[in-house]
Amino acid sequence: MKVLIMTLGTRGDVQPFVALARGLLAAGHEVVLTAPHRFAGFVTSHGVPFTGVDDGPMRLMDDTAGAGAVIEGGIRARLRQARTMPAMFTQLLEDCWVVASRGAGAGADLVVHNGQILAGQHVAEALGIPAVLALPVPMYVPTREFPWPGAGFPPWLPASANRATFLGMKAPVAMFGRVVDRWREHTLRLPRRRRRHDPLRRPDNDQGTVLHAFSPAVLHAPADWPDSVRTTGYWVLPPSSEPLPDRVEEFLSAGDPPVFVGFGSMSGRDPAHSTAVVLEAARRAGTRLVMATGWGGLADSAAGDDVLVVNEVDHQLLFPRVAAVVHHGGAGTSGVAFAAGRPQVVCPFVGDQPFWARLAHRRGVAPEPLPQRHLTPSGLAAAITTAITDSDLARTAEQLGRCVRADHGVGDAVTALEGVALAHRPT
Structure with missing residues (x-):
């Protein structure tokens, strides 16, 4: 055939x-x-x-x-x-x-x-x-x-x-x-x-x-x-045969599991503002951060002791090792996050993203969606705190991940x- x-x-x-x-x-x-x-x-x-x-x-x-x-x-x-x-x-x-x-x-x-x-x-x-x-x-x-x-x-x-x-x-x-x-x-x-x-x-x-x-x-x-x-x-590609880059491994080993934040190809009007919101939210939530720049979705000048900026990284290898996944709700990213069994915070822009955001909330693996146009440091910080501290979210996410991987x-x-x-x- x-x-x-x-x-x-x-x-x-x-x-x-x-x-x-x-x-x-x-x-x-x-x-x-x-x-x-x-x-x-x-x-x-x-x-x-x-x-x-x-x-x-x-x-x-x-x-x-x-x-x-x-x-x-x-x-x-x-x-x-x-x-x-x-x-x-x-x-x-x-x-x-x-x-x-x-x-x-x-x-x-x-x-x-x-x-x-x-x-x-x-x-x-x-x-x-x-x-x-x-x-x-x-x-x-x-x-x-x-x-x-x-x-x-x-x-x-x-x-x-x-x-x-x-x-x-x-x-x-x-x-x-x-x-x-x-x-x-x-x-x-x-x-x-x-x-x-x-x-x-x-x-x-x-x-x-x-x-x-x-x-x-x-x-x-x-x-x-x-x-x-x-x-x-x-339909998922097998994980990369290459390990995560050394600098990613070093960052993961240097402290508590970080939160991943990435909005894929969704740039918005002002990537610098989006970056500032994410960094302030992470500071308020008291969490370390792996931030993916995507196609301009977040600025790449925010690296620091508690922030690792990456361009492309294998989500299948990284997501199971983070405390929570903050993303835009694209179908592909959502699928990897579900399979990883980690709590999510979904910040949808357009199209089908609000659909997956609501679905993640209904499935009990994410707090209520945070639409990008309403994203604030306080709102994102509160959602991240919920994602990394709510034991019910963590347990449900782990159970759903096992089903998806099967x-x-x-x-x-x-x-x-x-x-x-x-x-x-x-x-």
């Missing part, structure tokens, strides 16, 4: 698919992972065949100030982004078809895609092969049990309203539908049909397979999800993909 994996987004949107690709390779299958060019080194360093496509909207992340304005800005910033985004997909879509039709992905039996790249189900339709929607966040499949994770809907909505909030996934069609339709017509030579933009539906309008790459121990599969939707467990996420996903490919073979 040859699998073409197509993904778009930040590193958190790419890394789970690298883990999946490694699992497919280990099972004897052929794999090509397609993502923006910027991820070539990261993907190939894990032994996964890679072919790049245009960076498209990822270029918005290259301007820290601009990205921060969109993340924290109001409706005007979002409208400006909406006007520029469609054109950013034109070359990306063309590149995806080149990869799939005559490039490294040619001859694939199956397309696995994350929806964000927009091309997945259309490429599969043009090739006459199945498409599988694969997601680290339950963004597409409606349910009565929780609201759409793509926006900060209040958790107290009635069940009937929860399902309605998933209409939020119509926004990409409204924004990018014309671009995709032109590409379908002129490049893929595909006719227009009903529900062509719905990745939950196959071309014959039957339900397509959806794989959710998170733990059922963290989020139980809702009773109203169809059988075509499967929750496998997290999953076989990649293995179950590989088995599911083998089943999809087998069902599509001519008899």
